[in-house]
Amino acid sequence: xxxxxxxxxxxxxxxxxxxRHYESVLRDTAETFGxxxxxxxxFEEAELFILRSGPNILNELYAFKxxxxxxxxxRPEMTASAMRMFVNxxxxxxxxxxxxxxxxxxxxxRPQSGRYREFFQFGAxxxxxxxxETDAEVIAMAAALIASLGLEGYRIRIGHIGVLRQKLSQAGxxxxxxxxxxxxxxxxxxxEAESMMRGCGVSDEQIAEVFxxxxxxxxxxxxxxxxxxAGEYLSRVVDIxxxxxxxxxxxxxxxxxxxxxxxxxxxxxxxPSLGAEKQICGGGSYTLSELFGGEKVFSTGFAIGFDRxxxxxxxxxxxxxxxxxxxxxxxxxxxxxxxxxxIVSELRGNGIRADIDLMGRKMSKAMKHAASSGARYAVILxxxxxETDSVTVRDLSTGEQELxxxxxxxxxxxxxx
RNA sequence: GCCGGGAUAGGGUAGCUUGGUUAUCCUAGGGGACUGUGGAUCCCUUGACUCGGGUUCAAAUCUCGGUCCCGGCCCCA
Numbered sequence: 096x097x098x099x100x101x102x103x104x105x106x107x108x109x110x111x112x113x114x115r116h117y118e119s120v121l122r123d124t125a126e127t128f129g130x131x132x133x134x135x136x137x138f139e140e141a142e143l144f145i146l147r148s149g150p151n152i153l154n155e156l157y158a159f160k161x162x163x164x165x166x167x168x169x170r171p172e173m174t175a176s177a178m179r180m181f182v183n184x185x186x187x188x189x190x191x192x193x194x195x196x197x198x199x200x201x202x203x204x205r206p207q208s209g210r211y212r213e214f215f216q217f218g219a220x221x222x223x224x225x226x227x228e229t230d231a232e233v234i235a236m237a238a239a240l241i242a243s244l245g246l247e248g249y250r251i252r253i254g255h256i257g258v259l260r261q262k263l264s265q266a267g268x269x270x271x272x273x274x275x276x277x278x279x280x281x282x283x284x285x286x287e288a289e290s291m292m293r294g295c296g297v298s299d300e301q302i303a304e305v306f307x308x309x310x311x312x313x314x315x316x317x318x319x320x321x322x323x324x325a326g327e328y329l330s331r332v333v334d335i336x337x338x339x340x341x342x343x344x345x346x347x348x349x350x351x352x353x354x355x356x357x358x359x360x361x362x363x364x365x366x367p368s369l370g371a372e373k374q375i376c377g378g379g380s381y382t383l384s385e386l387f388g389g390e391k392v393f394s395t396g397f398a399i400g401f402d403r404x405x406x407x408x409x410x411x412x413x414x415x416x417x418x419x420x421x422x423x424x425x426x427x428x429x430x431x432x433x434x435x436x437x438i439v440s441e442l443r444g445n446g447i448r449a450d451i452d453l454m455g456r457k458m459s460k461a462m463k464h465a466a467s468s469g470a471r472y473a474v475i476l477x478x479x480x481x482e483t484d485s486v487t488v489r490d491l492s493t494g495e496q497e498l499x500x501x502x503x504x505x506x507x508x509x510x511x512x
Numbered sequence: 513g514c515c516g517g518g519a520u521a522g523g524g525u526a527g528c529u530u531g532g533u534u535a536u537c538c539u540a541g542g543g544g545a546c547u548g549u550g551g552a553u554c555c556c557u558u559g560a561c562u563c564g565g566g567u568u569c570a571a572a573u574c575u576c577g578g579u580c581c582c583g584g585c586c587c588c589a
Binding site for chain 2 (some may be wrong): 096098099101113144148149151152154155156170171172202204205206207208210218299317356370371372374377398425426427428454457458459461462463464465467473475477478479487489491494496
């Protein structure tokens with residue numbers, strides 16, 4: 096027997112229906128913010144991802160050569176593709192450009208809870224201007240997306256990479272070492288961060304101040320202690336979010352997101368119920384287009400881990416019940432099957448989700464099948480009813496029946512549904 | 513890449529410590545009984561020891577390795 100590759104999943108109909116339901120909630124919510132969906136290839140030139148994320152990501156990239164000896168890779172994320180697409184064909188579109196995407200990504204990693212080698216991301220990018228309005232718009236949408244799914248246990252933390260960068264450079268950390276220090280701070284590895292800074296000749300007071308900054312957590316009021324442009328900028332972002340009614344956020348300057356290309360605001364969302372892989376969303380503002388050969392533009396974006404957020408919903412006990420058929424057509428005797436085929440076809444042609452027995456079951460078994468499959472109505476054909484050109488429509492949950500003339504069947508069914 | 517726990521019909525399980533006839537039970541799937549109306553009941557039936565090597569007269573059981581799953585570390589663009 097052939098096994099499914101490690102870290103991949105099959106989605107059976109019930110699960111797929113659930114996933115599609117939540118996908119469409121996300122799409123609808125994104126559209127209320129004026130974002131429009133795009134799709135990019137599942138594989139790209141490997142170079143695209145290496146440019147964005149650095150050569151060390153090669154270890155976890157599904158990279159391969161095609162028959163034309165091209166170096167390709169399955170996408171490990173979609174921001175790079177979105178920015179490539181922007182540079183290739185959207186750079187003259189009126190700004191802001193608001194786009195979102197949904198699809199699978201691939202990373203060669205050790206699978207564990209909430210982490211798969213093939214996983215799904217829902218993301219958005221806003222290309223336009225580097226200003227608090229833009230950042231707030233994007234955070235507001237991320238918050239709305241998470242909330243629209245019905246998730247309750249989560250927190251969104253907003254930080255600003257400029258605050259720490261500025262502080263570190265004032266304290267005397269050379270720019271080529273800031274990334275390492277930031278990475279340690281992001282992971283709360285304070286001992287290592289401290290010895291690194293000390294190695295750069297940073298004074299004890301300055302180190303203490305850096306730590307104090309990373310531990311600045313709370314509501315808007317904590318920003319009064321954050322000096323400089325970045326502090327004012329974040330205050331403005333938070334003010335706008337407040338005006339938009341986005342309340343479930345907190346300021347946390349310890350959100351660093353180690354990457355070099357983030358330029359200002361950064362944010363994350365996590366669902367504590369998920370354990371080790373609890374981050375469900377991450378994003379921030381960046382400039383990437385110039386990396387791919389375009390003009391330098393400011394963008395803000397984020398990606399939501401769709402699989403993780405679904406896991407979190409499951410942990411909160413949210414279930415999704417399958418919709419079931421509208422009608423199941425049953426015949427009382429074999430010779431009525433042709434008539435039944437014509438009726439089921441008529442129903443289907445009018446948008447009613449209808450099915451008919453294909454297994455050669457007798458009426459009793461067919462009724463049983465209809466009921467257990469969750470169909471709402473059984474449409475029963477029998478010789479007696481047909482004498483008056485009618486069928487019996489039975490509500491399978493209440494057991495109520497009514498005689499309906501075949502010419503009225505479609506409209507009668509539509510009334511019920 | 514590292515540490516630990518696992519894997520028995522489609523799903524859930526018993527058996528494994530102490531090797532020994534036809535591998536347990538529930539559920540599901542297919543058929544039938546109930547001759548024009550249901551998720552009930554009864555009967556029949558399908559279907560599994562993760563894969564490969566080793567020990568042994570004999571392996572689901574002991575042993576080694578692979579694969580996959582689960583929890584954690586690393587990583588997380």
